[in-house]
Amino acid sequence: MDRRDLLAAAGIAGPLLPLAARAGTAPSAGPVQPDASFxxxxxxxxxxxDRNFQDHVVVRNPDPAFPDRAMDHIRTPRLDVFRAKNPNGAAMLVIPGGGYARVVVDKEGYELAPWLAARGITAFVLFYRLPGDPWQNPSNVPLADAQRAMRLIRHQTARWHVDPRRVGAMGFSAGGHLCADLATRFGRTVYDPVDAADAQDARPFVAAPIYPVVTMDPDFAHMGSRTLLIGKDPAPDLAAEHSPERQVSAQTPPCFLCHAEDDTTVPIRNTIALHAALKAAKVPAEAHLFEQGGHGFGWGPRTQGKPAHLWPELFLAWARGHGLLG
Incomplete structure (x- = not known):
């Protein structure tokens, strides 16, 4: 199913991916979609x-109450916008995961973005290009899209009622890697400027890699993400360049981290290594290591009744302390 087929099946027109979303943990009464997309x-x-290459959507669970959709090919990277109900000037770039093989839509994108919007934070969900698709310099196309997204948000702050200084980034799993990559390599030149937006700063105000893929060290890397991003046998300098724990500097923004100890997909050592690097560089950082949650817990039924379900509230309290909310 491609993006057009998905829209037709949903019975709506326009450029958006319509989804049912959860308010709290109860099924939604109807479809929820972003306020804008560009x-x-x-x-x-x-x-x-490849000019014939197209966007492609996989519907992994058709139940509109608990949807699970992903884009496994992205020709046209974009931002889907959830406007803050009562804007406080803050914004978050939300970067879903998918092992760099896909970008999930629901659990780590459309599920959390309305939660942020309800708390005054305008949320921009990023659908970024994948390194396994036909692009030049494939290992850097996700970062190019993340940098471009930050710059576009800041370029359009008047439109979205956002303070350009208070634009953070949050990512999950491989999206957590991209979030950490953006936080450490925001100034790296990975594409040529195309318009006035590219004069803006790509550095996030704060960053929140959630159960992130971090290292490219094969001893504890997520090997699927590593292989897609930099290949099976990368040169040591390429592996180091794409390992955020090795790219932390004093300019890295404050970071909020969380991970579950029973994560059997992405070893918790990824978060521990990143936290240690942040502390060594004297970058403000907070890490929460939950006993239970597994991998990809997002914010939904998998963690209902467990401490890991509270991580968004912990993030919000931390972000408030660092000035994100003004």
Missing amino acids: DLWPGDAPGLR
Whole structure:
């Protein structure tokens, strides 16, 4: 199913992916969709190798009460916007995961974005290009999209009632890697400027890698993400460049981290290594290690009744202390 087929099946028109979302943990009474959506790049994204390549959506659970959809090919990276109900000037770039093989839509995107919007934070869900698709410089296309997204948000702050200084980033699993990559390599040149938006700063005000893939060290990397991003046998300097724990500097923004100890997909050592690197660089950082939660717990039924379910509230309290909410 491609994006157009998904829209037709849902019986709506327009550029958005309609989804049912949860308010709290109860099923939604009807479909929820973003308030707006816009592409990251004018025309095709840079470095497209195959003009026949198209967006593609996989519906993994068709139940509209508990949807599970993912994009496993992305030709047109974009931001879907959930406007804050009562804007406080803060914004978050929300980066879903998917092992760099896909970008999930519901659990780590459309589920959390309304939660942020209800608390005054305008949320921008990023659908970023995947390194396994036909792009030049594939290992850097996710970062190029994340940098471009931050710059576009800041370029359009008047439109969204956002303070350009208070734009953070949050990512999950492989999206957590991209969030940490953005937090450490925000100034790296990975694409040529295309318009005035690219004069903006790509550094997040705060960053929140959640159960993140971090290292490219094969001893405790998530090997699926590693292989797709940098190949099976990368040169040591390429592996180091894409290991955020090795790219932390004094300019890295404050970071909020959380991970479950029973995560059998992405070893908790990823978060521990990143936290240690942040502390060594004297970057403000807070880490929460939950006993239970597994991998990909997002904010939903998997953690209902467990401490890990409270991580968004912990993040909000931490972010308030660092000035995100003004």
